[in-house]
Structures are given as C-alpha cells and as structure tokens.
Amino acid sequence: MIKLSNIQKSYKLGKNSLHVLKGINLEIKEGEMVAIMGSSGSGKSTLLNILGILDSQDSGTYFLDSQEIKNLDETKAANYRNKFLGFVFQSFNLISYKTAIQNVALPLQFQKINRKSRQKRAKEFLGMVGLAEWSTHHPNELSGGQKQRVAIARALVTQPRVLLADEPTGALDSKTSYELMELLQKINDSGETIIIVTHEEDIASMCKRIVNLKDGKIVEDKHIKQKLASEYV
Amino acid sequence: MFKRDQWEEIIYTISKNKLRTALSGFTIALGVFIFVVLFGFGNGLKNGFSNFFMNDNDIRVMRIFPTKTFIPYRGLKSQRQIRFENEDLKIIEENFGDYIDGISPRLNRNFLAIYKNQSNNFGVRGVSPEYIKIEKIGILSGRFLNQNDINGSYKHAVIGNLIKQELFKSENPINKFVILNGTPFKVIGVFEDVDGDNEEKTFYVPYTSIQSIEKNNDKLGTLLISVKENISYSSAILLGERIVKLLKRKYLIHPKDRGGIFLRKISDELNERNQFATALQIIVSFVGLGTLLAGIIGVSNIMVFIVKERTKELGIKIAIGATPSNILNSILQESIFITTISGLTGLLFGVICLELIGNSLSESFYIINPYIKFSTAIIATIVLIILGSFAGFLPARQATKIKPIEAINGN
Known part of the structure; x- marks a missing residue:
C-alpha cells in the first residue's frame, strides 16, 4: 500500500539547513495498523506530511497504492489527498459553523458528488461512528470524543486507502481515548490501513506494528501483538 | 460558477x-x-x-467680423479694411438658408438719447427683425422690428426696459418720439433681456435707419448668424468655414489670409x-x-x-x-x-x-x-x-x- 525508499527531507533555516529525514525506508501493507512513535524533533510530523502529500520529499521515492507520488501540482495533490487519504488531527479541526453532517459531507463536496448522495453517505458514516442522532449539531455542542468521531467519519467518508491520524487521542482523556482506539481497531478490522502518529505507549500498543523514529531515522520497526482497546474500556 | x-x-x-x-x-x-x-x-x-x-441661444450663434487684410491679393494691398454690405445678407441667406435660423447685422453705436428733459448716452444697435432669434429678448409691450421697418429705413426703436424706466419713468413710451443723435425715432416696443441690466440699456433700431442717417451707405458691422437647432456642432463649424470662404471670394481676400474676415465659431464660444x-x-x-x-x-x-x-x-x-x-x-x-x-x-x-x-x-x-x-x-x-x-x-x-x-x- 505504501512504499517509501530512502526519503530525505531538509528545511532551510536561514543559512543553515536542517536535515529532518535522513533516509526513511518503510513499507506498509494493506490492512496494517501502524503506530509511528518518536519524541518531538524526531521527524515524525515531517514524515506524516510527506505521507499525507502535504509536503514533498527532497529525494527518494514514495509509492501510494502503486502510484508514484512525485512532482504533483497543488490541484493534483489535493485530488490524491481527497481520493486516497483520510486525515484525523489532534485538535479535531472540524469547521465550527458547519453541523456534524455537513462536516462529514465536506470532502465529498470537493469530489463534486451530488447533494443527495453526499447526505446519504455522510449519514451512513456518522452512524458508523455512533453519532447518527447528533448529525445536526454543531461542533461546539459535542464532547471531545464525539468531535473526534465526527472527524473520523469525515476522514473515512471518501473511502480512502489509508487513514492518517496525527495524535488522534492527544486532546482526549484516557477513557475517551480507549473508546476512540476501539473504534479505530474496528475500522482497521474491516480492512482499512491506518497510520497513527503518537507518543503515547499505550495507544501505540493497540496498533499492530510500531515504528520508532529518532533523529530522522527509523531506529526500530516491530510487529506486536495488538492489545484490544475494548479490554480497557 | x-x-x-x-x-x-x-x-x-x-x-x-x-x-x-x-x-x-x-x-x-x-x-x-x-x-x-x-x-x-x-x-x-x-x-x-x-x-x-450659459445662454442656450448664444451657443448656436456665430459671429463674423470684418477686419483688415494681412496679405496683398490680386493687386490689392494689405491692411485693407473689409466692410460687409447689405447684399451679403441676401447672399448668405440664398446659399445657406437651409442651415440658418436667423441672420442679422449688428451696427453698434453709442448715441445721446433725449426724451423731454431726460437724456443719457445709450448703446444703439442696428439690427434686422431676425435678431430676435439670436438674442434672448422678450417683448414686454409693443412689437419688435419687422421687414417693413428695414425696407423703409423707418426711424423706429425698440427700447430696453431700463431705458424706459430712465427716460419715460411711468409714462407709456409706445409711439413716443425719442431723439437719437439728433434724429427722432418712434418707440414701437419695450423688451427685457435675461442677460441682465447692460443689455436692457440698449436701443434696437432697423440697421437701414442707421445707414440712412450716416451718409446713406449700405455698410454692415458684424454679422450674426444663428444656426438651426438640428445642425450638429461639427456641421455648424463647417458651415462657418463655407460662409467665410464665400465672403473671402467676394471681397477678394487671399484664401489663406487670416485677416480680412474673422469668424468667431460656435465651438469657440462653446469651448x-x-x-x-x-x-x-x-x-x-x-x-x-x-x-x-x-x-x-x-x-x-x-x-x-x-x-x-x-x-x-x-x-x-x-x-x-x-x-x-x-x-x-x-x-x-x-x-x-x-x-x-x-x-x-x-x-x-x-x-x-x-x-x-x-x-x-x-x-x-x-x-x-x-x-x-x-x-x-x-x-x-x-x-x-x-x-x-x-x-x-x-x-x-x-x-x-x-x-x-x-x-x-x-x-
């Protein structure tokens, strides 16, 4: 599903350049649930940006669903993001003046899907995250866990090949975190590839594989026995 | 979209x-x-x-002044003073009548006017009946000049409202005689002029009457021509040029002479x-x-x-x-x-x-x-x-x- 070979990335900071990714090689297969761990400055955010086609690598190759991601213009990058990837952020990032269902339907609007099927699909996905009754509520009327569920529904509504989650539980208490992880595990069980960036050990342990990043390099890459979030709840 | x-x-x-x-x-x-x-x-x-x-009437009026020539032409020396003659009116009328609303000469004089024991110097203008189409004057009583007055060189005068007040006071001036430069003129009308006081201190008399008291000549002063309302500015300018050309030919003025005849064009006024x-x-x-x-x-x-x-x-x-x-x-x-x-x-x-x-x-x-x-x-x-x-x-x-x-x- 994802194949990264020798990905290099540096940022210019004045006269100096900061070498952030120093040759990342990573292959992620369909249906995997991978935690990317690392302290701040390890390059995990940069890696996520590259995986999410929000930034481009300086060198190395990136294949997403056997499609090479290279020299994309903004429009094409946007279309790929929309089609292949779903994003979940730490701070939920729902659009505050739109209702839950409108937030979920938004990515479909960019695909120019007609209103009726948009509404239908959005409703379906809101139901899947257990928020069918909250569809007409605005984000400020929802709890943190509910907001993140809406965000997950929004990320999945386009049926992306990969779900990218950047510290999805970072703003949630532990109980809500585990509930959310249970949902993500369920989604993963249905075949969705999920990549979670986190620095929390217990969250990482609920994935099937942990990739540890340090100073722009992968220092550890291990498959683990997944802990079921439902056991904690 | x-x-x-x-x-x-x-x-x-x-x-x-x-x-x-x-x-x-x-x-x-x-x-x-x-x-x-x-x-x-x-x-x-x-x-x-x-x-x-602005006076809407004025805009449509062009003025043609006779002046001195600058260039000798056909044996005639320069510095020759041109004077228009009565027949010029007829010539212009015949050639350009379709474009012209009214044409009038204007002989400007300043005469001593006497009525009973009142007297003063006033402007006297020798004009034709069509002058009423050129200047914005309204008749308050009596009438304006007519063609008979011109043909007979009658000593008739139309007086401004202010002259009436100054010379006649409360008297009705119509059919009274006022002495202009020693010649009695019969008052046939009183006018007012929207352009103000100065204009109302004017006598209008037949241009032929001035000619007759001045050695009986047939010389005219300025020619005023008011152009028909449906004529555009550009064609009015063209008309002016054609009239000047005609007059230059008649008075043997070099076509390129900038003297001899001076045309104050409509557009000049407008500008x-x-x-x-x-x-x-x-x-x-x-x-x-x-x-x-x-x-x-x-x-x-x-x-x-x-x-x-x-x-x-x-x-x-x-x-x-x-x-x-x-x-x-x-x-x-x-x-x-x-x-x-x-x-x-x-x-x-x-x-x-x-x-x-x-x-x-x-x-x-x-x-x-x-x-x-x-x-x-x-x-x-x-x-x-x-x-x-x-x-x-x-x-x-x-x-x-x-x-x-x-x-x-x-x-």
Whole structure:
C-alpha cells in the first residue's frame, strides 16, 4: 500500500539547513495498523506530511497504492489527498459553523458528488461512528470524543486507502481515548490501513506494528501483538 | 460558477461572520455612496454654473467680423479694411438658408438719447427683425422690428426696459418720439433681456435707419448668424468655414489670409464657456476616482483580514482535498457577493440622498439639480466590484498556498 525508499527531507533555516529525514525506508501493507512513535524533533510530523502529500520529499521515492507520488501540482495533490487519504488531527479541526453532517459531507463536496448522495453517505458514516442522532449539531455542542468521531467519519467518508491520524487521542482523556482506539481497531478490522502518529505507549500498543523514529531515522520497526482497546474500556 | 453548494457556503460564512461581513460591506457601500453623492454634487455645481454663464441661444450663434487684410491679393494691398454690405445678407441667406435660423447685422453705436428733459448716452444697435432669434429678448409691450421697418429705413426703436424706466419713468413710451443723435425715432416696443441690466440699456433700431442717417451707405458691422437647432456642432463649424470662404471670394481676400474676415465659431464660444464646467468635471471625476480607489483598497485590506482569519479553516479544507481553485473560488465568490450587494446598497442610498437634496442647496451653494447618470453610477459600481475582486485576488491566491499542517497547528 505504501512504499517509501530512502526519503530525505531538509528545511532551510536561514543559512543553515536542517536535515529532518535522513533516509526513511518503510513499507506498509494493506490492512496494517501502524503506530509511528518518536519524541518531538524526531521527524515524525515531517514524515506524516510527506505521507499525507502535504509536503514533498527532497529525494527518494514514495509509492501510494502503486502510484508514484512525485512532482504533483497543488490541484493534483489535493485530488490524491481527497481520493486516497483520510486525515484525523489532534485538535479535531472540524469547521465550527458547519453541523456534524455537513462536516462529514465536506470532502465529498470537493469530489463534486451530488447533494443527495453526499447526505446519504455522510449519514451512513456518522452512524458508523455512533453519532447518527447528533448529525445536526454543531461542533461546539459535542464532547471531545464525539468531535473526534465526527472527524473520523469525515476522514473515512471518501473511502480512502489509508487513514492518517496525527495524535488522534492527544486532546482526549484516557477513557475517551480507549473508546476512540476501539473504534479505530474496528475500522482497521474491516480492512482499512491506518497510520497513527503518537507518543503515547499505550495507544501505540493497540496498533499492530510500531515504528520508532529518532533523529530522522527509523531506529526500530516491530510487529506486536495488538492489545484490544475494548479490554480497557 | 454559482451552484447551490457555493451559495449555501457563502450564506453560511456570512451569517457566521456578521461583523466581518458588515465591516467589508460598509466600506464598499460607503465608497459607492460617497462617489454617487460627490459626482451628483459635481453635476449640480455644473448645472449651477451653466445657469449663470450659459445662454442656450448664444451657443448656436456665430459671429463674423470684418477686419483688415494681412496679405496683398490680386493687386490689392494689405491692411485693407473689409466692410460687409447689405447684399451679403441676401447672399448668405440664398446659399445657406437651409442651415440658418436667423441672420442679422449688428451696427453698434453709442448715441445721446433725449426724451423731454431726460437724456443719457445709450448703446444703439442696428439690427434686422431676425435678431430676435439670436438674442434672448422678450417683448414686454409693443412689437419688435419687422421687414417693413428695414425696407423703409423707418426711424423706429425698440427700447430696453431700463431705458424706459430712465427716460419715460411711468409714462407709456409706445409711439413716443425719442431723439437719437439728433434724429427722432418712434418707440414701437419695450423688451427685457435675461442677460441682465447692460443689455436692457440698449436701443434696437432697423440697421437701414442707421445707414440712412450716416451718409446713406449700405455698410454692415458684424454679422450674426444663428444656426438651426438640428445642425450638429461639427456641421455648424463647417458651415462657418463655407460662409467665410464665400465672403473671402467676394471681397477678394487671399484664401489663406487670416485677416480680412474673422469668424468667431460656435465651438469657440462653446469651448470658452465649457472650460469652467470641464474643470469642474475633472475635479469631480478625480474625487470620484479617489473614493473608488479607497473603496478598492478597503476591499483588498478586508480580504487580507479574511484570509488571515480563515487560515485554519482553509488549511483543514486543503488537507481534506480542497483544490487551489476551490479555495480561490470560494473566497472570490464571497467577496464578489458582498461587494455586489453592498455596492448596490451604496448606489441606492446615494441616489436617494441626491433625490432628497434636490434643489435645497441651490440658494447657498449653487448646486442645482444634483444628479448622476444611471449608466455612470452602474459603471462605477461594476468597476468597484471588478477591481475589488481583483484586489481580493492576491490575498485569495495567498490562501491557496497555505500549508495545512502549519495552519492547523498554528491556530
């Protein structure tokens, strides 16, 4: 599903350049649930940006669903993001003046899907995250866990090949975190590839594989026995 | 371009961002409003000044003066004084009658006028009956000169209202005799002239009567020709040139001689009288353009503010698959929508304001009937909308370059 070979990335900071990714090689297969761990400055955010086609690598190759991601213009990058990837952020990032269902339907609007099927699909996905009754509520009327569920529904509504989650539980208490992880595990069980960036050990342990990043390099890459979030709840 | 989704989006963002919308809308509405009102005032001022200085009748009148020649021609030396003759009137009438409303000579004299024990010096003008089509004079009593007076060289006079008051006091002057330069003239009418007091201190007499008391010659002074109303300015100018050409041939003046005959063209008159109005118009346009420019800069500023404020939201949209053109369109459409609505509101209020003011400022500020041409107002509004959107384009373009992760994390 994802194949990264020798990905290099540096940022210019004045006269100096900061070498952030120093040759990342990573292959992620369909249906995997991978935690990317690392302290701040390890390059995990940069890696996520590259995986999410929000930034481009300086060198190395990136294949997403056997499609090479290279020299994309903004429009094409946007279309790929929309089609292949779903994003979940730490701070939920729902659009505050739109209702839950409108937030979920938004990515479909960019695909120019007609209103009726948009509404239908959005409703379906809101139901899947257990928020069918909250569809007409605005984000400020929802709890943190509910907001993140809406965000997950929004990320999945386009049926992306990969779900990218950047510290999805970072703003949630532990109980809500585990509930959310249970949902993500369920989604993963249905075949969705999920990549979670986190620095929390217990969250990482609920994935099937942990990739540890340090100073722009992968220092550890291990498959683990997944802990079921439902056991904690 | 405008689909239901986009309308919904626009309505949403506007209703959720009332202050922002109100601010930007107010700037634009104010810009258009000030433009409309100022432009209207400018036009009102122009009206005021034209009422003062312009006389519609005068505009259509060309004057032909006989002068000295500059160039010797066909054995005739230069510095020869040209004098028009009675037959010139007939010649011009015959050749150009279709274009001419009225033609009259004007022999200007200054005579001592005596009635009973009253006397004073007054201007005396020898003219033809058609003079009434050239000068704005209204007959108060009696009549103006007629062709009989000309043919018979009758010593008849039409007197200005002020002369009547000065010489005749409360007496009825009609059919009384007044002595002009030693010759008795019978008063046949009294006139008033809108151009003011000086004009009303004038005697109008048949030009032939002046000729007869001055050695019985047939020389004319200035020729005044009023052009028919349906003749355009350009053809009026052409007409003037053709008349001059004809007269030059008759009086053996070199065709290139700038002396001999001097034509004061219609356009000359117009130009002079319009210069002031034009200066006003330029000032008004300048002020108007300035206001519009300020409005456009206002729109641009607010667009920068909007993009800044919405950075995070735009970042989210970009992350979940909005293309640059999605972003660009949504921002531009919103700004075009706000600009259009506010622009039209400003336009409406401006026009209403001008209507309400009407002529109330005419007494103290000489602003008469302030107005703005509908087309001018609409064009100004459209220009503001287009340039406003154009000014908004750069910030909107900037918005498409937002890095989503930075935007989202940067709060």
